Amino acid sequence: MEMKNTMNRNPQSDAPIIKPLDPEEFKRQGYMMVDFLADYIRNVSHYPVLSKVEPGYLKQRLPTSAPCGPEPIESILKDVQDHIIPGLTHWQSPNFYGYFPSSGSIAGFMGEMLSAGLNVVGFNWVSSPSATELESIVMDWLGQVLNLPKSFLFCGDHGGGVVLGTTCEAILCTLVAAREKKLSQVGKENIGKLVVYGSDQTHSALQKAAQIAGIHPANFRVIKTKRSNSFALSPDSLLSTILLDVERGLIPCFLCATVGTTAIATIDPIGPLCNVAKDYGIWVHVDAAYAGSACICPEFRHCIDGVEEVNSFSLNAHKWFLTNLTCCCLWVKDHIALTKSLTVNPQFLRNKASESKRVIDYKDWQIPLSRKFNALKLWLVLRSYGVENIRNFLRNHVQMAKTFEGLVRLDKRFEIVVPPKFSLVCFRIAPSAIIANGLSKGVEACYNGKLVNDEYMVNEVNRKLLDSVNSSGDAFMTHGEVEGAFMIRCAIGGTLTEEHHVIMAWKLVQEHANSLLGL
């Protein structure tokens, strides 16, 4: 480190003053980090996907207090390699099949670099006009690619899109908008009567948003879904739930429908649900966090049919759209309803552009005030790859899921628990295989001193299989549950995942099943 470049002098006290943005030092360290990360990408498939560290490991390895003096980047990067990387669960590994993917890309990374380097705050138009304008443009671009109705776009009437952090924020913002819209009709004192609807497959973000927004916990409805209906939310069930609420003097307010649920990627029927909701003035939000990306392919677009009837729609580009964390795209049909509920207008932010009403101030579209230049990475992804390549990239994942599904179906000990959707395959060792192998012997058995039934044992064996696969470090999957059945989820979508990885992952599952079933 050349100290002459990295230090100034305080003109009064002559104390040395660091130069934390020296361009030459920026380049030196920047190159070093690029090399470090290129090596990480090159090696990531060799790391155990699920970290093997024990709780508290890092405290043993790092000092108990911040250093008084500076340390060179070389030592810091060495510590990253030696102490941080072993504690990572490698979401960028081609062998990562857990949760839903976080599909990074060079373009997404470049966008993050640019946003971090420019380091502008874009809370309103004037604080960085291009941050606002690019976001509106790119949200219209992506909206068009999704074939969203014009009513959701800025080039339409009152619609438009915004880049938020996560689906939780998208649901919270729209729920608050719905709550305020409803309370403006029925009176603020009735907040305790508002009801929020989802299904037992809806993401927990809805419950959390309802908690934060002050919805009475007794008014949070989790509507049961059924296998006969592919675990989708049934409009009939929604209607009967609403009718009961209305009868009890409650006020239906908000429904979150899902396209691509967390456990099994099922698809709630948007149009029919809206038909029910509209009679009660319910705000309908569609959470398409994972599967929304696939809907840029014409063959999947039908999954969001009916979207023209909803109030708001969101997807996470950081899941399956090559955009690094975090990037949740939210479109609303009536942005005034949204901004009415989220706007505060402090003196220090007043400016002519905002008062002219000719500009968007995204601070009024989100929870926080401050925001980064959010749109860059999505813009870079769309431009660097182009829509057609992204479509083919997603299709390739769907194809790999079909390959995986085919392999599961070939092994009679296993079963596909629900018909796969998009790039998610949910499977388990079939109850028959477990009973046949004597791991469960009748209706009830004694297990660890507990009297348990077959269902419990089947779940327990599958849980063990998942633990065993994940402990190997060679692949990582997570679990889901429908009707009490524990399933292993193989969510394909990693940027580095290729067909041979998926085939290897299946072999790995088989090997661990062999040893578990005593073969």
Next chain:
Amino acid sequence: MEMKNTMNRNPQSDAPIIKPLDPEEFKRQGYMMVDFLADYIRNVSHYPVLSKVEPGYLKQRLPTSAPCGPEPIESILKDVQDHIIPGLTHWQSPNFYGYFPSSGSIAGFMGEMLSAGLNVVGFNWVSSPSATELESIVMDWLGQVLNLPKSFLFCGDHGGGVVLGTTCEAILCTLVAAREKKLSQVGKENIGKLVVYGSDQTHSALQKAAQIAGIHPANFRVIKTKRSNSFALSPDSLLSTILLDVERGLIPCFLCATVGTTAIATIDPIGPLCNVAKDYGIWVHVDAAYAGSACICPEFRHCIDGVEEVNSFSLNAHKWFLTNLTCCCLWVKDHIALTKSLTVNPQFLRNKASESKRVIDYKDWQIPLSRKFNALKLWLVLRSYGVENIRNFLRNHVQMAKTFEGLVRLDKRFEIVVPPKFSLVCFRIAPSAIIANGLSKGVEACYNGKLVNDEYMVNEVNRKLLDSVNSSGDAFMTHGEVEGAFMIRCAIGGTLTEEHHVIMAWKLVQEHANSLLGL
């Protein structure tokens, strides 16, 4: 671009498949971006600080839809230079004195690169143990540097810290915790009776958080401050407001005190306010978004005296602590109160580590579920510069503010509106200078056809001065208001700002005042 490196083939359809994480291409583009940003830093002082574009400018320059095919990074970077940069307000310019600074640094940037490159999700411990553990460690480090009582640290009893995005989130999370704590005592049906307290100097984030959390708008108290009290929130005023509320059957719930308010960086007296609040079981949060950073210097630490009595404390490391956007550090004394109100436990996230209760799951400390590896940049900042250098760096800004204040005081046409705190100087052309120059002639005058008084004219002239300075592009400041007086705020703290910039900025103000006052 070497296509052989950037394309695979779909093994089924033979369609070309992009390789969005090819390590060689990653390096090539990464270097290019590092060079681009190093040039940006080198040139940023030459750009007009406040963007000169007009609303809608970017739509004229970009295509109306996303490209179907890929575009090279070279074209994209050219567009960034030609179309995005002119639309930026340059927060990294040494001549940026608006709002509060967003002080980026190489270390902060490197941390963002690392987080974006690793691209792991850290919602719970198991999803990336080092992301969680490093955050707990670094929050303890910074807490110690601030000399926070042990009760706020993980190494204490029930305390601990978390990295959130912004102060708005910190206030919302703690307000929800306070709300739930209170409602668990008085019953959920009483949400409409909860009262939230702040002063007329409190950041608008409090009002927004109260709106989102479902606090009845009639129960949001904005307590008036007085010049005689340096515009700090007076414990007596707080008490009398509370007493009125209690008399009316309302339930005091939450107080946000501020150390370094937005307009003038005043300091609410934490200890005395807590003395009042504790008798009513009010949760006290301290928002030290800007000035909290300075409190790492022993000579400023007294500004947060009394912090041992509060429930929670936050500062924005992305403001004045060299950590690139966004990084809000929140400490709480009772993390169970926080997590109780923010926890949801969906099936898909259940895991042994969480069930063992030996780990932190940061998802329960924040609004969203997903989160990046937040702690890296703060860790890199603390290590790359060391605590003593950061202290000197902040002191240097405070010193520059004193220089600027001295210059203002030398020009008798100007006045310092409130005694400067930290690195913020609030000034204006004095009413006497405006009246003497015939710009305002008596108690009332006709202005643009409106009958206005002296105060209005004084504000109008100062507003014009600020517009004139900002339009020059040579410096950027913003405004504040106390007791109806419009002030120009010069907030020093840019990473690249040196004394000569500050001296130039003052000369610029004088020149524009000369021409405005007809000299």
